[in-house]
Amino acid sequence: MIDDIACRWAAAIDRGLDSDEDARLAAWLEEDGRHRGALLRARAALGLLDRARALSGLSEDDGFEDEGRAHRDRRHWRRWGGGAMAAALVAGLSLGFWPDRGERIDTRIGEIRRMPLADGSVALVNSGTTLRVAFTPAERHIDVSKGEAWFQVAHNPKRPFVVASGPYRVQAVGTAFDVRREGEAARVVVTKGVVKIWSVDSTAPPRRVAAGEWAVLHPGRMAVRAMQPQASDQQLAWREGRIVLDDMTLGQAVAEFNRYNNDQLEVAPPLAGRRVVGWFRIYDVDGFAAASAAMVGGRVERRQVPGKGDVTRIIPQ
Numbered sequence: 001m002i003d004d005i006a007c008r009w010a011a012a013i014d015r016g017l018d019s020d021e022d023a024r025l026a027a028w029l030e031e032d033g034r035h036r037g038a039l040l041r042a043r044a045a046l047g048l049l050d051r052a053r054a055l056s057g058l059s060e061d062d063g064f065e066d067e068g069r070a071h072r073d074r075r076h077w078r079r080w081g082g083g084a085m086a087a088a089l090v091a092g093l094s095l096g097f098w099p100d101r102g103e104r105i106d107t108r109i110g111e112i113r114r115m116p117l118a119d120g121s122v123a124l125v126n127s128g129t130t131l132r133v134a135f136t137p138a139e140r141h142i143d144v145s146k147g148e149a150w151f152q153v154a155h156n157p158k159r160p161f162v163v164a165s166g167p168y169r170v171q172a173v174g175t176a177f178d179v180r181r182e183g184e185a186a187r188v189v190v191t192k193g194v195v196k197i198w199s200v201d202s203t204a205p206p207r208r209v210a211a212g213e214w215a216v217l218h219p220g221r222m223a224v225r226a227m228q229p230q231a232s233d234q235q236l237a238w239r240e241g242r243i244v245l246d247d248m249t250l251g252q253a254v255a256e257f258n259r260y261n262n263d264q265l266e267v268a269p270p271l272a273g274r275r276v277v278g279w280f281r282i283y284d285v286d287g288f289a290a291a292s293a294a295m296v297g298g299r300v301e302r303r304q305v306p307g308k309g310d311v312t313r314i315i316p317q
Helices: 002-015 019-031 033-055 067-080 082-092 229-240 250-258 285-296
Strands: 103-106 113-116 122-125 130-135 140-152 161-165 168-172 176-182 185-192 194-199 207-210 213-218 221-226 242-249 264-267 275-281 298-305 309-316
Touching: 002 019, 002 033, 019 033, 140 185, 140 229, 161 176, 168 176, 176 229, 185 194, 185 207, 185 229, 194 213, 207 213, 207 221, 229 242, 242 250, 250 264, 250 275, 250 285, 264 285, 275 285, 285 298, 285 309
Parallel strands: 140 161, 264 309
Antiparallel strands: 103 130, 113 122, 122 140, 130 140, 140 176, 161 168, 168 194, 176 185, 185 213, 194 207, 213 221, 242 275, 298 309
C-alpha cells in the first residue's frame, strides 16, 4: 500500500506539483518514516524507465521531458535530497528494478515493454512474450521461449551477450538485433553491428549475420538472407506500435493483429490468400478490418461467439 501511494506521488512529481499537492506530499512524508524511502525507490524506478527510453532512441516527441519539466524535477530533487535519491537508485539495483539472475519476463497480449537490463543493455519485449534473464560474471544469457524481443546490447567483450531460441544461440557484442520465436522456428534480424549464430545440436561453425541481414532458423537448418529496407520496416514496426503490411496475405495480416488484441479477427478462407498493403496502429482492429475488407472485395461482420467473446470477421460480399 505504501509503495502504491509512493508511485502515485512519484508520477505527480514528474508532471509537476501545485501548491496544494506540495503541502499534502510534505504531510504524507511526515506521517511515517517509511514514506520517504518508498518515495525515493519509486522515483528511482521512474529514472530507470527514463534511461531505458533514452537507450532505445526515443525522441522528445515520444515523451522526453521538456526543459520546464526538467527544471521542476531538479527543484524536487534538491528538496527531497539528491544524495539520498542517488543512494536509493544504487540500492534499487539489488531490490529487483533490473532483471538479473533467473528473472522471468512475461508480457500480456497487447503489452509492449521496455526493460533496462543489469548490464546497461535494453530489451524491448513484444506482446505475448516469455523471456528468462540469467546474468553471471562470465556471460549475459537470455532465453526466448516464445514471442519476440529486440535487444540493444551494451558493449562488454569479456562478458558475452547470448540469446537462446531453442537449440540456437545468437551472440552479439555492442550491437542491436531482434529475435522472434514461433514454435520450433525463429527469425533473427540484425539492425546494427554483427552477430554470430550457431546450434548446440550441430557441429557446424557459427554463421555471421550483419546489419541489413536476417536469419531464418529451423531445426537442423539455417538460412541467411539480405533484407530489403521495406522488409525491415515491416518486421520491426511493432517497436513503434505499428503493423506494416507490404504485400502480405490477409490471413498473415490477421494473425499479426491477433498477436496484440484480445478481441480476435477472423477471415473467411476464400479471402485469406488475397494481398493487402498499408500500415496501421497495432490496436486499430476496426480500421484494419474496414480497410482490408475494401481491398479484397469483402465486408466486415461482427458477432458474439460463445467462448471467444467479440469476434470481427472479414467475409465475402
